[in-house]
Amino acid sequence: MNPQTQKIRQSAPPRPVAVSSTFAVQLSSTRRGARLARLLATQWLDERGVPYRSAASHTAALLVAELAANAVRHCGxxxxxxxxxxxxxxAEGATxxxxxxEVTDARADKPMPQGPPVAAGPEEESGRGLVLVDALADRWGDRVNDPITxxxxxxxxxxG
Known part of the structure; x- marks a missing residue:
């Protein structure tokens, strides 16, 4: 298994760590809701010392945008x-x-595709989100919470 495929579809965080700050909000499954998710995430991170224009903030914003867009597509x-x-x-050891x-939606009946994400063809309008998530995230995956979500x-x- 190549290293790129190996990081895909982990079902739990890889190591125990201490929670220092959490933010949660419920949003409408609309394009406006997805945009608001990205804006709220970058604001929250800025308040915790991750500046708006930093590479870390941009990467986080892209992850939020792609996961939120996926929820909007399936639940809107x-x-x-x-x-x-x-x-x-x-992180463990304060390194x-x-x-x-995390983005939770009400479509447990729409399972994630198995295997590594495959980019859509050049003529297709969607189908690139999980490829971006895979490229940007250190780990990612999904879990079914209950029969609905x-x-x-x-x-x-x-x-550091």
Whole structure:
């Protein structure tokens, strides 16, 4: 298994860490809700010392945007909201921080595709989101919470 495929589809965080700060909000499954998720995430990170224009903030914003857009795509047509949850915590051994982005939607009946994400063709309008998530995140995956909801999550490791 190549290293790129190996990081895909982990079902739990790889190591125990101490939670230092969490933010959660429920948003409408609309384009406006997805945009608001990204804006709220960058504001929250800025308040915790991750400046708006930093590379870390841009990477986090892209992850939030892609996961939120996925929820909007699958839940917008049925009028169900999605939940954004951000957790910023110290990494084990205080070697840096870990940002965990979770987006929960009400479509457990829409499972994630198995295997590594495959980019859509040049003529297709969608189908690139998980390829971006895979490229940006240190770890990512999904979990079915109950018969109705599932959560897509991604983690970023930030050094000291």
């Amino acid at each position: 047509s049925i009028g169900r909201d999605f939940r954004l949850r951000l957790t910023l915590r110290e 840096g921080s870990v940002l965990r982005v 599932k959560t897509l999550w991604a983690e970023l490791d930030w050094p």
